Amino acid sequence: MSTPFVALLRGINVGGKNLIGMADLADCFRDAGYQDVRTYSQSGNVLFAADRAVGPQLEDAVERMLGARFEVPILVVARSRDELAATIAAAPPDHGSDRLRSEVFFLKHPLTSAEVCAELPELREGVDSIAPGPGALYFSRVAAQARKTRITRLMAMPVFRQMTVRSWRTSTRLLELLDAG
Known part of the structure; x- marks a missing residue:
């Protein structure tokens, strides 16, 4: 059973820096195998479901995934629905x-x-x-x-x-x- 999460990305699409389209961001999560992916607003909020690691492990995995795809370091704070x-x-x-x-x-x-x-x-x-x-x-x-x-x-x-x-x-x-x- 997968758990709903939100990934809160720091510093994208702010002041003309680290411009990442929300469709590209959602595709990145889908390509990595996350389910029920959708974004909210342009400031880097990604809702998704995962049955993988939680907490620091999930944050690190998403940061590595984003860094590889967009070639820019992005800090990620992930929270489960319950958190x-x-x-x-x-x-x-x-x-x-x-x-x-x-x-x-x-x-x-x-x-x-x-x-x-x-x-x-x-x-x-x-x-x-x-x-x-x-x-x-x-x-x-x-x-x-x-x-x-x-x-x-x-x-x-x-x-x-x-x-x-x-x-x-x-x-x-x-x-x-x-x-x-």
């Missing part, structure tokens, strides 16, 4: 509310939220909030003060290269698509 559901369920109660701009920073195995939180720079009180979750960090900023955020300090740190960011809306939509089959 993504656990991440969504553990979000702070107001995460995704209309008054906030909310994102999920998905962490590549073996990075943990505790490790990142230990390195976090000072964020702007009353504007930014960050909370740890399973394999992720929940970041929000008050929408009316979004330009005052200090999250760029985290984004400048080396540890940020082991993360990929999705909006709350995209994160919840990916779970809906996995549930819809």
Whole structure:
């Protein structure tokens, strides 16, 4: 029995760099034997089913596959449907509310939220909030003060290269698509 997954690719089709068509991306997954392959948005979200390795092994296998096909290193964070559901369920109660701009920073195995939180720079009180979750960090900023955020300090740190960011809306939509089959 195969398990539904989402692969979250970092840094493709952003700012005119690492341009990869979604049809080509889906074909790459199909050619490698993954089932039920589809993409969502242009930012590198691939839904698929696999009966192979999970966690770090799956991430590594997909990274090697993409590197061979597209000749560019692409960081991959993979989550099973159940792992993504656990991440969504553990979000702070107001995460995704209309008054906030909310994102999920998905962490590549073996990075943990505790490790990142230990390195976090000072964020702007009353504007930014960050909370740890399973394999992720929940970041929000008050929408009316979004330009005052200090999250760029985290984004400048080396540890940020082991993360990929999705909006709350995209994160919840990916779970809906996995549930819809």
